[in-house]
Amino acid sequence: MERCGAIVDPKGLSGDDIGFVWAGANYHLQSPDIGLYTHAQGVLNHLFFNDINDAIVVAHSYGGGVLSEALVGDEEGRISHALYLDAFRLEEGQSVAGVQSNELVDGMKKAQQSGEMIPPRPVETWKDIWGMVGPAVQFAEPRVKPMSPNCFLETVRGDPFSDERKYTYMRCSQNDNAHFKGYLQASKADPRFQATEVDGHHNVMVLDPLRMAEAISAAA
Template identity: 30%
Template sequence: MPVTYVLVHGAWHSGQSWARVVPRLGASGRPVFTPTLTGYGETRHLLSPDTGLGTHTADVVRLLVEEDLRDVVLVGHSYAGMVISAVANEVPERIARLVYLDAMVPVHGESALDAMPVIRGMIGGDWRMPPPPAPFGLFGITDPADIAWLRTMLSDQSTRCLEEPVAMDNPALAAIPRTHIHCTVKPVDVEFRPVPSVQPNGEPADVRELATGHDCMITTPAELAEMLLDIGDLAASRLSSPAGAGR
């Protein structure tokens, strides 16, 4: 059974950040969508103090509904771990698998600040948050050409993105399998919370690693794409099973 990839970028980035991954995934014949969330990239002019997690959740839900996307492998990078969690809570029937790509992994009622307390220090007195300075603001990228490209896509974000709590109270959410991909090269001491050994659906945890920095879609796109293709095969296989076909 075919699956569709929806790749959701993290804070300060845009859908352009997946540009090196999309052709590799697309070569498999599976559809790939890379939405830019409201307030970032080409939509930066729409950024306001009210732009938050709810805005970004609505962005992705609208894409899934308007395009009638089903059997979706929903990938969230960094902050977008919050977004994909909220999306799956709203439309669990459309999601085949959640992929937390070096991402925040919240529980019901948490904000990004709860899921990753170290970022509290980034919030100042203004609602607008510019991209952080180096080294954190380079997101693990060291190649000068890649840094220059990264800076073309970075833009400010609203503090509301980090402060707004996530809703994860739909019982159907727990049934969706999850994969966690961790980038192991950290320029600064920023760690995400440990992954429980058992998923909410009772399956063993699926945790994978990429030996690169946080922006793996830029630094190791081939390796990331290969991993996502394998995850897509896993999702398709599960959907084709008698249990998956009847979900």
């Protein structure tokens, strides 16, 4: 992406210096009280305190909800392009839990009430849901941590798509997740969005980072 002329802020991708406290070196700050709202404010704080403008923010998976909430709060218009990468394209009043089964949502609510965290998906499911195998799993397994139920239960507090900016939905074509297929179709029907696909599984940025970078550069 840098070869294409972009200024890349890798700190925003890892979570290590963006205020995200669910991943990376900041995980020790995680607690059951922290969720979607805290993570969205972390994005906005990162942009403000580093004086970043005209930002292309790429949100993956759960991060789509974070991006939607951040767009609502982006009063200074620092985000010029919101790119949802195989992500939850949440609208006003929606949450990640809202597209899950009743059984999963009940478990999230019980965890919220008892102050517990949501554990990661079992490793044996990663190949099917994320495309993760071999060395990728070995690297990720000790680094994938529990998350607060508030990440999934908190709802977007406004219309994230009301402002004039660029919006893209990019689906990972090898991922059969019905939710992301639906978001792609909804984006194709939404004149505010450009809709595209990248040839890879859900975690394509891990499995084929060059292909991912090329796809983001093309969409930008």
